[in-house]
Amino acid sequence: MLRCVLLRPASAVLLGLFLSGCGFNFLDEGREAWRDKAERACFREGRVIPSAFQQPGREIDGRGACGIEQPLKVSAFDGGRINLSSTYPLGCNITATTEAWLTNSVQPAALAWFGEPVIEVLSMGSYSCRPINHRRGAELSEHAFGNAIDVAGFKFASGRIVRVKTHWRRGAPEEQAFLRTVAAAACGPFTTVLGPGSNRLHEDHLHLDLARRGKTGRSVYCSPRLTPPAMPAPGLMVSLPPAEPMPAPQSLAERSMLYGYPNGETPAEEEGIAGTDDVLYGATPAAPAAALPPPPMPARQADERWLPPARVPLSYSE
Template sequence: MSMSRVRVALPLLALITLWGCSSGPEFVARHEPWRVEEESACLASGVVRENPFLRGRSALGGPSVCGAAKPFEMSAASLGRVSLKPAALLRCPMIPQIERWVETVVEPAARRYLGTPLAEIKVAASYACRPINHQSGGKLSEHGHANALDVSGFVLADGRTVTVKAGWNGDPRESAFLMAVHKGACEGFTTVLGPNADRFHHDHFHLDLARHGRDGLTRICK
């Protein structure tokens, strides 16, 4: 596999690297110290602990700045009541936010709008070292830091499946459910993108914990 990179010096000694390989598109990446700090703080806090549905995995390293020091494979949330399929590979800070979202937003919304418990979340993507929206030459996606989760749909306890693609503008009950879980995600995640964001998200929700703006406190909810 061939690999190339071009480094460009920026103000304040920031370093941007353009990476590309024969099997995927190029992306622009920069070392951001806050990522290591947040992951380390989360791991040290003890809020995330291994259990039958959450297993620690070996460090993810490269190419470029892709990866995580101690990622976790998450196969279920809400004490195992709600499966994640396929299992998601994520860094520590994402785990408690997903748990909060599932327990306080998605499960109640399923019962309220659809009249049945939630059984499964359909995972479209988690860790993947690639540019945003797979667009060559673009910025490295939060997926490249194991800091994002894409959700394409939900499976209910009665066997029904509600997908973002068909349900967002479809059955009124499914639409209300999806809009509620999308809105609720904006309370915990710093980036939430759905069908109203752009053509790249017409069939899934993108959730991440990126920092936006100069102070890192800006949130994006579309």
């Protein structure tokens, strides 16, 4: 009996220490009331219209305060034109804000810097019942409420992929500029934006969330603070020269084949009769065959490419 009495206080202390350091808020009384109210208002205002790409899911009732009352199973944005690398559960507000950011900021930047649209967002996750930065004893992350999304990169229509980890510091100038442009544009629509330079945990992705900050709940925290590079001038497009035309054939047989006479027959203009090509090119019926201009060759379609400015400011403050 004495042994039991002596161990109870120690056990209680150990249990208290264990629970206080878990970081999952097992003893939390529940989610803040504003969270579920904000999600209901989002649906009521029609900020997200459920579709095949953003389907309503069952309530997620996680440990302690974790969970989403009305989650959406999100597989794509912009009516299915921008895929998500996997289907993730997200709240209504973060879904609507991400959709607007992709449509109003990411796609214009993609077209400006690369001349092609983004077709997929490479994500590292959304809902996760865990503390901020996985630190024991820290407050719950916005991921614990489906109110955050991690973006690792973007896939373009041509198959090109631009990743935060690979291209933020070591990419081509236009790749670095694009990533800084979209990160800077996220600061404001999202209340938290974290990327490379904020801490070692965000060197490979952009963390975007809608945490309530300050008295109004709309205070913004972005790290690093970015000054986006100037966008390329509209229409800054160049065309590579077309392929060199084939030399004009010398023999009558070659000319006949080219003009559509497979058996080597004499074309009409060779007999002094004005043919179609004479009309187009102004040749006279009496002109000798050697004086005729070479027949038109189908030119290769110009290879159009967008060029970024020669110099792109890539500095940012940490």
